[in-house]
Amino acid sequence: MNFPKRLLAILTLLPGLAFANEGGVALDKAPDRSNDMAALQRGAKLFVNYCLNCHNASSMRYNRLRDLGLSEEQIKANLLFTGEKVGEMMTTTLNPKDAKAWFGVVPPDLSVIQRAKASGAGSGSDYLYTYLRTFYKDDTRPTGWNNLVLNNAAMPHVLWELQGVQKIVMKEVADPHEHGKMTHEFAGFEQVVPGKLDKIGFDNAVADLVGYMEWMAEPAAQTRKKLGAVVVLFMAVFALLAWRLNASFWKEVK
Numbered sequence: 001m002n003f004p005k006r007l008l009a010i011l012t013l014l015p016g017l018a019f020a021n022e023g024g025v026a027l028d029k030a031p032d033r034s035n036d037m038a039a040l041q042r043g044a045k046l047f048v049n050y051c052l053n054c055h056n057a058s059s060m061r062y063n064r065l066r067d068l069g070l071s072e073e074q075i076k077a078n079l080l081f082t083g084e085k086v087g088e089m090m091t092t093t094l095n096p097k098d099a100k101a102w103f104g105v106v107p108p109d110l111s112v113i114q115r116a117k118a119s120g121a122g123s124g125s126d127y128l129y130t131y132l133r134t135f136y137k138d139d140t141r142p143t144g145w146n147n148l149v150l151n152n153a154a155m156p157h158v159l160w161e162l163q164g165v166q167k168i169v170m171k172e173v174a175d176p177h178e179h180g181k182m183t184h185e186f187a188g189f190e191q192v193v194p195g196k197l198d199k200i201g202f203d204n205a206v207a208d209l210v211g212y213m214e215w216m217a218e219p220a221a222q223t224r225k226k227l228g229a230v231v232v233l234f235m236a237v238f239a240l241l242a243w244r245l246n247a248s249f250w251k252e253v254k
Helices: 037-050 062-068 072-078 096-103 124-133 199-217 221-253
Strands: 057-061 135-137 145-147 164-174 182-194
Touching: 037 062, 037 199, 057 062, 062 072, 124 199
Parallel strands: 135 164
Antiparallel strands: 135 145, 164 182
16 A cells, blocks of 8 residues: 555654753744734645644644635645545544554644643744754664654654755763763754755744644634733723722712
8 A cells, every 4th residue: 555655744743742951952932923824824734734644633624724814715725635525624534543553653633732732941832843843864763763852753754855854963072960071962953965945944834834733722812812902901991990980989088
């Protein structure tokens, strides 16, 4: 049976991603795409093409993408690959039993992965943004890939065609905990094979993808924030009126 290339996109988009600070890796700040409809649309396209082959987003319906300014015709023509109607949930065609047999684990649902990965080290968006950009070639791993944020990550580099192939560069430094001993420290990445996108283009693509995953985790977030501002303003005006009314009542008593 022939499987799509991106079927290797697997496993656990970050199943056990430990906090980045545990591995000594600082999280990069993810660009804010929350109010950029064009970026969120590009992110939705990347999600459908590179993530939905193995992962579900079972809390999200395709027709909710209309909130991103897409018409039903656009959704059907460009994004509806695993269903027949725009009212269906965003689910993968990968059978869970097959996934368990092939990979040893059923790929997790990504509906709220952005919120689930938030920690003291940074937001869930920061985590995903850093993780997806720090894959490097490692021939000792079964998938041929490793990750700077999650050492020995089970997930392969699904976006490698866009980013290209990079290898990790280490430098030898003095061990701060043991005098006279040397240890290795991360010094950066070296591009081995160029991808379809340059570094800036790839970083922007990942930012779009992460932005979409942030939106998907709470599609009503922007509405909630706007409503919250209105409520706070109302309460401030109400508090001012109550204060002046109280002063007027007690004026005669005094």
